[in-house]
Amino acid sequence: MNAIIITAAGGPDVLQIQSRPDPSIGEYQVLIQVKAAGINRPDVLQRKGYYPAPPGAPADIPGLEVSGVIVALGSAVKRWEIGDEVCALVPGGGYAELVAADADVCLPIPTGLSFAEAAALPETIYTVYDNVFRRGGLKQGEHLLVHGGSGGIGSTAIQLAKASGAVVSTTAGSADKCAYCKRLGADIVIDYKKDDFVAVLKDQKVNVILDSIGGDYFEKNIDILAPDGRLVYINAVQGKQVAVDLMRVMQKRIVITGSTLRARDVTFKAQLTREIGAFVWPLIGDLFKPQVYKEFELADAAKAHACMEDGNFFGKLVLTI
Known part of the structure; x- marks a missing residue:
């Protein structure tokens, strides 16, 4: 797969697209073909060397939220099927063509939203x-x-x-x-x-x-x-x-x-996912709409980070694949 790699701690130019092995998944995980990935300030901090990935997450591939299509299921996953369109909170690795996600921290893409809009939802x-x-x-x-x-x-x-x-x-x-x-x-x-x-x-x-x-x-x-x-x-x-x-x-x-969210365990995030699915998801499209300011192609991740650090934008920036 292609992925954006933090080649060294530094400015946006340290982000480079490289080929990496496809991620493997555990029995309670799904493999998502990423269509879009939200960009967040923790990604910038990780790129600068101030916010390392938690254990088990890719150390040099940023990205905390994605949307896409499930292409493989862990042996214990019952809720999802191959082909389901989902968005997910991930501990890292979102700036890539494929990412592993815990099945209990995925949510269906709300009706009427694009992949870019859906990718802007989870982290915020x-x-x-x-x-x-x-x-x-x-x-x-x-x-x-x-x-x-x-x-x-x-x-x-x-x-x-x-x-x-x-x-x-x-x-x-x-x-x-x-x-x-x-x-x-x-x-x-x-x-x-x-x-x-x-x-x-x-x-x-x-x-x-x-x-x-x-x-x-x-x-x-x-x-x-x-x-x-x-x-x-x-x-x-x-x-x-x-x-x-x-x-x-x-x-x-x-x-x-x-609080900080990234390092919290899957049990906590799964409970949060259930509550958000019940109380927030019904509001989307009527009382709440994701705010996507600009979309960048995956290879332009450095430009996206420069835009974020410049601060001249409203809402969210998103990578599309």
Whole structure:
């Protein structure tokens, strides 16, 4: 098979297409002929040498989400058949013509979606569902603040929170990105390059914050959260070391939590898959639509990574095969 290989830690140019042996599958896995693969910031971190693949995943082939057609079944797989069209969360190896996936972490491609749109679903939906609704406990009528609403995670969080009946505020870094967030349904949109989100939201009751920024946003998040608020971290691109005023946390009874998804075991991901299939999949196409900004051919993975690092895009970038 052809695959995109991280030939060394470095910039986008270290991504090269090479031939590799087809992956083998275990008894509880399926082999997927990949039609499209979503691109995510963890792929960029892996390429730079900061985010190694977990044990058992290809060490030098990035890619955490795919869509495609099942072409082989493990001996214990009962749910799927050869020829089924699925999208799947994978621990790595998605930038390739074939990838092995755990059968219990696959979902059917929703009716009406292209392979590219389906490939943009798993990583962001799993992350948002687990962190906003399970860990953050967002409920109907509550207020969610999403930092970085114009990206893959942000665009997913806005749509799913609105579908659940929440009020949504978000930050974004340009007039175009703010307008995009408004179109997705955000109630309050703040251009963080012009306005301080604490000043804008000081009279709002913010119950849950989804943050990938870290750094000095931490204290601002504590300031803006309502009593019994939940602060959920999924990254810390502006710094992972922060000062904590424990008295303020206690006085407001704030829950500070967060998670990473890639290294979680299959049992956890399978349970998450079942919940997402039951509660999120019925919303797709009506209340939620995957946001694919641009498609790149597999051989152009370096250009796709350069686009992601440039930041001038909305929603998701996808490789097509």
